[in-house]
Amino acid sequence: MNDRFAALANAATRALRAYDPGHDLPALRRRFGATLAELGSNENPLGPSPRALAAIETSLPQVYRYPDPQGGALKAALAEHLRVDLGQVALGNGSHELLMLIAQCFADAATSVVFSEFGFAVFPIATMAANARPIRVPALARDHATMPLGHDLDAMARAIRADTRIVYLANPNNPTGTWFDDSALAAFLARVPPTTLVVVDEAYHEFTSAPGLSSALRFAAAHPNLIVTRTFSKAYALAGLRVGYAVADSGVVAVIERLRESFNVNALALAAARAALGDQAHVAHGKQWNLGEREWLAQHLRARGLRVLSSQTNFVLVDFKRDAAPIERALFERGVIVRPMGGYGLSEFLRISVGSRVENERMLAALP
Ligand SMILES: Cc1ncc(COP(=O)(O)O)c(C=O)c1O
Incomplete structure (x- = not known):
């Protein structure tokens, strides 16, 4: 070499x-x-919906064609399922791609990005790939009474500076499994300036059942600077197909669309994800x-x-x-x-x- x-x-x-x-x-x-x-990658051993597997088989003869570059049918299904506008949804080759794209689109050497010490590993990578300055905020203590190693939202809010373009949160977080409830998120969002984007990575959302924890999506209307990312890799058990999505203000989505590779989600993945979404x-x-x-x-x-x-x-x-x-x-x-x-x-x-x-x-x- x-x-x-x-x-x-x-x-x-x-x-x-x-x-x-x-x-x-x-x-x-x-x-x-x-x-x-x-037991190393948090996959779902139950496997995907039989409807997703059937959709793959149905789509198979068409693989010589390029996929729909807009992913229109999946986006429409997601928009209906989440009760948001079609223009608020961006699709990714896994949510990993979207987490990277967000930094590529919005951060650069003149900006900083805030994330938690034990936040998802992609957050610092996305930050550094965009040449932005990482601000790594110490997590809650190892012996914290309720949420050891969790995001310290108070310290994260204090760490935001005038040049902070993005804050990455994961709820629940990987690798800690920790979470914060809706009221803690509401208090955090109230402290974030409108020029700082708050990304809430909800890769494990569908598994959650803790009292007071729903989704950051309920704050989307009040906070246009909020981006929620989710994936079909975990609860939907389609990790091998690579499909994720982001929900954000349509203006944010429009920026992400400028850099998104046109055929980033393949045809089998689009079909399977749509069918899987239909099997709640x-x-x-x-x-x-x-x-x-x-x-x-x-x-x-x-x-x-x-x-x-x-x-x-x-x-x-x-x-x-x-x-x-x-x-x-x-x-x-x-x-x-x-x-x-x-x-x-x-x-x-x-x-x-x-x-x-x-x-x-x-x-x-x-x-x-
Ligand atoms: C918190 C979190 N976010 C995002 C991802 C990325 O998932 P994918 O790219 O498969 O959608 C993972 C995968 O393990 C994760 O744990």
Whole structure:
């Protein structure tokens, strides 16, 4: 490899490192076959709605055509489902793409971006890729009474400066599983100047059931600077297709549309996402199942003396109270994939997705 080219990268890219994909999952699938327990990426083991799979089959013969560049049918279905205008919806190749695009469109070297210390990993990457200045706000303490490691919204509001163009929040957050309720968000929004965009990443929204927690969308009309992102990767179980969406003021969407690649969501993904959206009974069933299975998992982990943080998602963050790297390694050797947290500075923790009961039992049995 010729390192000379690294110096030719633009300033923002020079400061970045390539995404660390973690373990080589295709190789591990070959090695462990059906006994591999994949609990590292917060996927939904129930799988997608049968309607989504049928829609893919129906669309398959048309794959020689480009997809609808507007994603019109999916956008219309989302607009109806969310009771917003069509012009308020942007589609992404996963919500990851939208989180990046928002920074590309609105932030630059003259601006800063605020996010929480343990906020979703894409927030600092999006900030740096836009060459903006990251303002990383310390999270709530590890021993905080109600929401350890959660977003400190009060400190985040105080961190906003005149040049802050974006604040990224995740509710609930990955990797902590923490959340804040509607009243806390309302108080936060009231403190944000209209020239600062507030992105609320609701990737796990469909799993939530905490009292007082609905969605940032209820504040959209009062706060045109609000952007809500969601995904079909989690509750809708379509991670492999890459579809996400953002809901925002139509003026914000119009800016995002300037930079969006015209065919960013493929034809099979558009069709499957629309069909999946139409099967809310499947989503409701998945939510109930996840609630029960997450509780079962947490109880069994707690019975081992481990500290399991409260979660509103389809994963739990587990505090081993010692370096968790050897534990992760031992699980890996037994074909159980979980997510190490060293990259976040949380090396005593592992993030464990709610898998199928068989996978969860395998993980518990493999714990050293
Ligand atoms: C909080 C959060 N936001 C966004 C994403 C990105 O999801 P996708 O790009 O699959 O929509 C994830 C994925 O794990 C996530 O955890």
